[in-house]
Amino acid sequence: MPLATAWPMVLALGITLLAAGCLTNWAMSIAGAVLVPLALGGWIRELLPGRGEFEHARVPAHERPRAVVPAAVAIAPAAGFVHRMRLPEKVHPYSAGVRGGIVGGIGMAVVALAYGVVSGRGIWYTVNLLAAMLMPRFATATDAELAQFDALALVFGLVIHALVSAGAGLCYGVLLPTLPRWPVLWGGIVAPLLWTGAVYGFMGVLNPVMNRRVDWQWFIASQFVYGILAGLVVMRSEKVSVRGAGIS
Amino acid sequence: MAVVEQSASRAAPLPATAGLSAWVSTVDHKRIGILYVATSLAFFAIGGIEAMLIRWQLWAPGARVLGPEIFNQLFTMHGTTMVFFVGMPILIGFGNYLVPLMIGARDMAFPRLNAMSYWLFAFGGTLTYASFFAGGAPDVGWFAYAPLTEYAFSRGHSTDYWILGLMTSGIGTLAGAVNLVTTILTFRAPGMTLGKVPLFVWMMLVDGVLLIFAIPPLTAAQIMLLFDRSLGAHFFDTQAGGSAVLWQHMFWFFGHPEVYILALPAFGMISEIVPVFSRKVIFGYESVAAATIAIGFISMGVWAHHMFTVGLSDALDAIFSGVTFLIAVPTGIKVFNWIATLYGGRLRMATPMLFALGFLGMFLMGGLTGIMLASVPIDWQVSDSYFVVAHFHYVLFGGTMFALMAGFYYWFPKATGRMMSERLGRWHFWLMLLGFNLTFFPMHIAGLMGMPRRIYTYSADRGWTVWNQLSTAGATVLGVAFAIFFWNLFLSLRRGKPGGDDPWDAWTLEWATTSPPPPYNFEEIPLVRSRRPLWDLKHPEDPDWMHE
Structure with missing residues (x-):
């Protein structure tokens, strides 16, 4: 499973700050311009072999899905209800x-x-x-x-x-x-x-x-x-x- | 990605599952889905309050509840919020949560991109709303027609906030769409051919493709407008040779597929819920899937029906009118299939089913007025009137929102392990049905009487007062309905009845795992042989694969 990481959030923040700086203060854009390559670098590092993924331990046995068992009522009642359409053989x-x-x-x-x-x-x-x-x-x-x-x-x-x-x-x-x-x-x-x-x-x-x-x-x-x-x-x-x- | 049985000594440290940092850094599709939904609900509350303020301003002729500038900002932000920060993200949130579970995958194809998509949406919405603290929110309507959005007519930065906020969010939406399409095409469980995927997944697939085609033209138009406003370009500046109609073409090339982007996932939810609560197989799976693809194609060719009053040629009007009529056919096929599924079924009137039935009635109303508006002569009469407002609210609120609520009550036990209160759910449904119709049906009449949309106030002698008062009363009832919904969410999260893994005796794969599912979704990737894999497991004596 992929490891949790904040780099995607940082990248999104960087892009937003880049945009927000155009409307408010250039300092925000500069902060965004710093964050974007930083976040990209962090993100890319996690894609290298052996990093960014882990083998997830199974959850405790009592939290695992129970095996699906056949329904107690094997055949749907026929009177007034069918779960499949009845169609003519030839149309x-x-x-x-x-x-x-x-x-x-x-x-x-x-x-x-x-x-x-x-x-x-x-x-x-x-x-x-x-x-x-x-x-x-x-x-x-x-x-x-x-x-x-x-x-x-x-x-x-x-x-x-x-x-x-x-x-x-x-x-x-x-x-x-x-x-x-x-x-x-x-x-x-x-x-x-x-x-x-x-x-x-x-x-x-x-x-x-x-x-x-x-x-x-x-x-x-x-x-x-x-x-x-x-x-x-x-x-x-x-x-x-x-x-x-x-x-x- | 592997799931292994490990001894306590060998077990890799699990990522933190609680606390703020766990949510900020999560790449789990289920958590990201929940983040999408929760953030969208917050925006929904804000957009709803904006709608209530608009309605109270229109309660009486000459009312002074709001100033005209604030009124313009509120209807702009209401539309923008509901379309961009509620409708799209909440549906993508449901898709995020459900698609990997439904197709038997462990996660989305690009989990980190998935996280970035969410955060871009959240920050984009925040940026747009930051305009309220920077001199005033956008006040140019949710479709921001140029050249009225050129700097000469829209001073200050409010329109720039609208452009940049939506662009930021749009990048996230586009990335999310690529992720959804890739996941569906490549991550399906063994045996799950495209002819066996749940219909919700089919709808999300077409939805993702539509997003990929629809968002870029809007982004391009926004960049052009930004260049006009900030760098002296003249794309939409008619006095310098620009076009006054170009924006409309580009916006509606996004805007009409957008209606189906908002509707298709809702259709998918209904296509899952109606069979389960009718205890029948969906009628005509193939035709529902084919109709979805048809809607996807046709919806890309109807945009100019929003522009009949612009003065395009007779031939163009007629072509777009004809194609718009045509899209009613696949939509009608779906409605027919849902009704045929209900026919002869053993209906269980639980809250999800109530909302699904509400959807059928309300969406049908919206569809019928849509056919009326596709007729050019009628559109000429009622364009930009409250009739149009009523029509699209019947489609997007009566359609999408009713289906979303059905989805909430249906999948809440899967995401939380707890049931939502049925008693509160029924109150919510009936009040929403009443409030919705009381709010929006009178708008048809006000519109036919000539009331234009977006007006700040009106004079008493126009005969519109009673219809506006009915709408405002209805909006108040709607507000109560949603207060009950939020209370139900809060209460059920804390003290809801345990739901078990499969409380509805359903058939798709998400119900085959625990509620809530483990981070890796399934102990073993299931082998799929039919469209109802869980039915096959429960009924080995009568499996679907013998008949498909």
Whole structure:
């Protein structure tokens, strides 16, 4: 074990005095300048072979750790409590969730573009609304301005949509093994309902521009299209074995 | 380094273990850890008193509890103290104490450097506080924006004290980080691969790497500012061609990773405590570790979200906004994993678990307002308002401080051999939960109503009075909560119930040795076969290594 030594403290004191002297009195800096090499010398001497370390005697027997003994209760009670997770032997791969998210995202985009055409606002309108989350200048834009093509908004809109679609798909894929059966029900009905509720609550905060203009019927329809497509893609994927499956 | 069985005649003289000199000259990681924690607690008491004074000044419109100059000094020193002299060192202190024990090592990789790191922190803090006796403390805010910190706008030496005190402390922090990373990478017990280290150790590893990348830019900026102030350089002097934004970039390149530097060890504590008190294996060990690394990477790329109102381009704002949204993903993964660990577990509501659950709720609040602030249009509205003050206190107090308290109650028996009082611990928890929310939740509302941060006083017709009074009342409750905590510490150190070696029936290696551990930590370096080596020893019929 390393021997106790005050040299590190002296070195730290020397450095501090060097700094403090700049603000108070040069004498302090001079003291620091003396202490630093002194402490370094002392420290280095302790690193020489045969110095600065010692063989530590064991503490008295009654102070030593007692041997760990197996627990009195060997098996954890089964009813209502397990100390290990129970997982299915085979699950849909997480990558299927990402693929499902991408396919669902494409479907969702088709619905959003259809809304732009049907409503007469044009195909760029929904893209610009989405990009408004990151583009403060859209806060004061008119409907006509939002209907115009904007390259930066297209890039931001695509990135946001792609990330959220793939990310939500990944979450869905990861969560699926913990949900009871019927992937399409969870992906196509329950998840869009929860997601829409959350978005309804937060949209005013995350994207005030979209919040003022969103057509909720179309928005909800697009969520369901996303969920159903993502669910179908995941369900059609081949299940893979879980590493370590079969544990108690 | 060897531990030998020696006869009394051959035994080398043991170093003194008691008295001041033993503490001054110690290179034992456990003692240095305790020194870090104790010194940080002293600074915490000082920073807390500063916060109380700030709150009492804001109790009523036009109050004159403090003068405006003193007010500026107090909010500067409160922020500086809590970030640099409490948050970082106390977490490094816990890391110092626990990491070698958790990985089955006898000490840190560089024990003497470890001692120097502590002393640099202690002296750096002292130097910063010496400014109070040298004409006045720093009054430029804890992030000391240049060019307002140039000599033309900040006369005297107070800002120089801030620079040199933090630089001194920063050198120690950097050395400590190098030591932590080296220890974790090279001193692990046989069989303890990186896939088997406790999650607290994972968090400290990423924390150390973040420190190594984050501290130097701050130190560089401080040296540049010192040159501007003392040697006539012009790095931040706009009239001489310097930049008014450069300081912000350099400071926040340190400052945002800093948030995660303060949060990651807290995440590590929660990742140790929640499984033990749920009697379950952590849900998704790999994803928690991976999320930690992801946070480490992403946190280096979000600094300009502190600068949305500076007038950067739309594209830069959007990129930093997007990356900030992105960091919510790994953070969310962790929260999901902790909740999934709780799910179906047999919960033991001891004080550490109460604080861990408090952490989950409070940190979630801070995280959600963080997502709001990542949105540029919202940030434009509430930047530099009390909404931001509420947000970061929910993250750093509601998050880090609740986790730290969980850690205190959890590891106190290991460090002292005594339990902390559960009764006082529960009083502490409930009062802290109440006081914390009463203090900081109203700040969201005051901020949304337009109350700027750092104002010395306000007029009665702004409608902010009631929210400030609630905050001040809450701060008083918080003060009582922490008085109970300190009393509990004092009482438990003197008369606490004996804790034994493993009072929580835990699973990591620090509980395999005595409480407190001997100077050499372990009689024999343990052989590790799973993430819960102590579980394996206790349950040879059902060891983890069969399933990992």
